[in-house]
Amino acid sequence: MSLQTPYLLFLGDAPDALAAKVAQGIRDWRPGISVGQFRLPGCKADMGLPDMTIGEAVAAGAKTLVIGVANRGGVISESWKAVLVEALAAGMDLAAGLHNLLRDEPDLVAAAKEHGRKLHDVRVPSVKYPIGDGKRRAGKRILAVGTDCSCGKMYTALALEKEMRARGMKADFRATGQTGILITGDGVPLDAVVADFMAGAVETITPEAADDHWDVVEGQGSLFHPSFSGVTMALIHGSQADNLILCHEPTRTHMRGLPHFQVPTLEALHEMVMPLARIVNPDVRVSGISVNTAAMGEDEAQGYLAGIEEAMGMPATDPYRFGVAKLVEAL
Amino acid sequence: MSLQTPYLLFLGDAPDALAAKVAQGIRDWRPGISVGQFRLPGCKADMGLPDMTIGEAVAAGAKTLVIGVANRGGVISESWKAVLVEALAAGMDLAAGLHNLLRDEPDLVAAAKEHGRKLHDVRVPSVKYPIGDGKRRAGKRILAVGTDCSCGKMYTALALEKEMRARGMKADFRATGQTGILITGDGVPLDAVVADFMAGAVETITPEAADDHWDVVEGQGSLFHPSFSGVTMALIHGSQADNLILCHEPTRTHMRGLPHFQVPTLEALHEMVMPLARIVNPDVRVSGISVNTAAMGEDEAQGYLAGIEEAMGMPATDPYRFGVAKLVEAL
Numbered sequence A, B: 001m002s003l004q005t006p007y008l009l010f011l012g013d014a015p016d017a018l019a020a021k022v023a024q025g026i027r028d029w030r031p032g033i034s035v036g037q038f039r040l041p042g043c044k045a046d047m048g049l050p051d052m053t054i055g056e057a058v059a060a061g062a063k064t065l066v067i068g069v070a071n072r073g074g075v076i077s078e079s080w081k082a083v084l085v086e087a088l089a090a091g092m093d094l095a096a097g098l099h100n101l102l103r104d105e106p107d108l109v110a111a112a113k114e115h116g117r118k119l120h121d122v123r124v125p126s127v128k129y130p131i132g133d134g135k136r137r138a139g140k141r142i143l144a145v146g147t148d149c150s151c152g153k154m155y156t157a158l159a160l161e162k163e164m165r166a167r168g169m170k171a172d173f174r175a176t177g178q179t180g181i182l183i184t185g186d187g188v189p190l191d192a193v194v195a196d197f198m199a200g201a202v203e204t205i206t207p208e209a210a211d212d213h214w215d216v217v218e219g220q221g222s223l224f225h226p227s228f229s230g231v232t233m234a235l236i237h238g239s240q241a242d243n244l245i246l247c248h249e250p251t252r253t254h255m256r257g258l259p260h261f262q263v264p265t266l267e268a269l270h271e272m273v274m275p276l277a278r279i280v281n282p283d284v285r286v287s288g289i290s291v292n293t294a295a296m297g298e299d300e301a302q303g304y305l306a307g308i309e310e311a312m313g314m315p316a317t318d319p320y321r322f323g324v325a326k327l328v329e330a331l
Helices: A017-028 A053-061 A076-088 A106-115 A152-164 A178-184 A195-205 A229-239 A264-280 A297-310 A325-329 B017-031 B056-057 B078-089 B106-115 B151-164 B178-184 B197-206 B229-241 B268-279 B298-312 B324-329
Strands: A009-012 A032-038 A063-065 A093-096 A120-122 A138-145 A170-174 A213-217 A244-250 A285-293 B005-011 B032-040 B062-067 B093-096 B119-121 B140-146 B170-174 B213-217 B243-248 B283-292
Touching: A009 A017, A009 A076, A009 A244, A017 A032, A017 A063, A017 A093, A017 A170, A017 A178, A032 A053, A053 A076, A063 A076, A076 A093, A076 A106, A076 A152, A076 A170, A106 A120, A106 A285, A138 A152, A138 A229, A138 A264, A152 A170, A152 A178, A152 A213, A152 A244, A152 A325, A170 A178, A195 A213, A195 A229, A195 B197, A195 B229, A213 A229, A229 A264, A229 B197, A229 B229, A244 A264, A264 A285, A264 B062, A264 B268, A285 A297, A285 A325, B005 B078, B017 B032, B017 B062, B032 B056, B056 B078, B062 B106, B078 B093, B078 B106, B106 B119, B140 B151, B140 B229, B140 B268, B151 B170, B151 B178, B151 B213, B151 B243, B151 B324, B170 B178, B197 B213, B213 B229, B243 B268, B283 B298, B283 B324
Parallel strands: A009 A032, A009 A063, A063 A093, A093 A120, A138 A213, A138 A244, A170 A213, A244 A285, B005 B032, B005 B062, B062 B093, B093 B119, B140 B213, B140 B243, B170 B213, B243 B283
Antiparallel strands: none
């Protein structure tokens, strides 16, 4: 799937900033991709973009209205509908990553058809992927792998892309989840791909490239998370990563959603992932560690990172707090 | 999906015995499950069952006509159609594992609807599976894992079930592919399940059971096969196996379909799978080895197995040639 840009960010009636975190991600990582924001009365989120009507957004060149807000249950609220239909009528596509699919709303389907526009449900694969073949491809690839789900893999990969581009390197973040797809306008919702085609989907979004080009692949799940380890495995083999970044959240007491599973150590992750990754790329190495230290004080975080660097013999940082320069230098 | 039994085995116009290998699997592993066979003129396959018309099969109690033959391309031949429609009209469901789905044939869909019968495409999941949770369940589980795809995992698991039942043990083969599903009438076509639900699907077909009950789970793919390793991973974590059987085909020169990948050794598989399997079951162990020695002479096979037993320190057998008594004794 490829979304047409620029975007109009739809914030709806977001009750707080957190409800609009998808919009915030787009704003943070692709600051130039949106011409403005659309807010309904009572909206408590603000991306600092010009507030626009649908007509103003189209006049400013907007091609896709992106639903950057989620309400409880991920449904498409009736109060949004009139705006969404107006956007379709005015010539914009719609894109969303909600559980409630755009395509399951008959009035949106009818309006899209009438006006020749597209409904992009980025939670659902729109491409028929091939079966993976594991053939070595030119170009370089980095994959973020975690001790758990939701421990900063997407943030780490986006921060790497930004830092690498700032240094003049050729780097592309490759999204494998819905938020990443909305941020960059492209990618694969890997958790929704049929099992046989997972590795092939990852190969498809990290194609052969110039020797000095880097794909920075968003990780998913964890080898240690029994609900989703198969998805992680497909990423490791599909990406044939040259460099792995280990991601960790040190204050978590158990695996996400699984109180009966402990979070492994970074050392355990390192030992587990390397032989698996070597199957498709004998030269793979772990080049650094990304730690989400949000729950720690500044000194504590610095001390923790220094300890990890000494124990593991490789650079460790919190991308949000201290940037990823160290990780890029170690590539 | 649960298929109604007994079956009528449809052999169609099979050009040779190999074309009817699904029917042969049903005949071999569930000898009492079929009341008869249906053959079109020119059929070269024979299951040694009574040849029956549709009317005779229904009179004998047949509830499902199973397409046990595949022609080139896996299509539903026009010459089969009249028989299939007749079976639906006579009150039988249809079941098939072909690429060409029964549900994609309008005349079959119409006949099924008219007569209130079901079309079972066992290649497609018919159940909405939950996300796996990795919680420990009572009962015992055995999983066949391979150095490669198609190296005897299904055969090994079916042979184990048969031997265990013959010894009075409670054992159920759990199918994870289309042939296994047709043989037993139940299971999950794991390679067609959406990524997020793979582990949950495996948990669903290996539910909590009595302490002395054994699920014998059909393996898929290989951790070393980059096209399908994610599916294998989901089986390892979803089954939370107590016992693993390593499966191997020693004369293969490369991974199936991937000439650029070597087949690993049994030792390499052993080292790779154990730490992954321990995540969900700390007590897991490899209890034996199953080798497909079809390409070896009898003496060579015996010598090879003896060498493996000595090197690995556990029982090794070729289930087809020498049975699986050793593997059952080692559980």
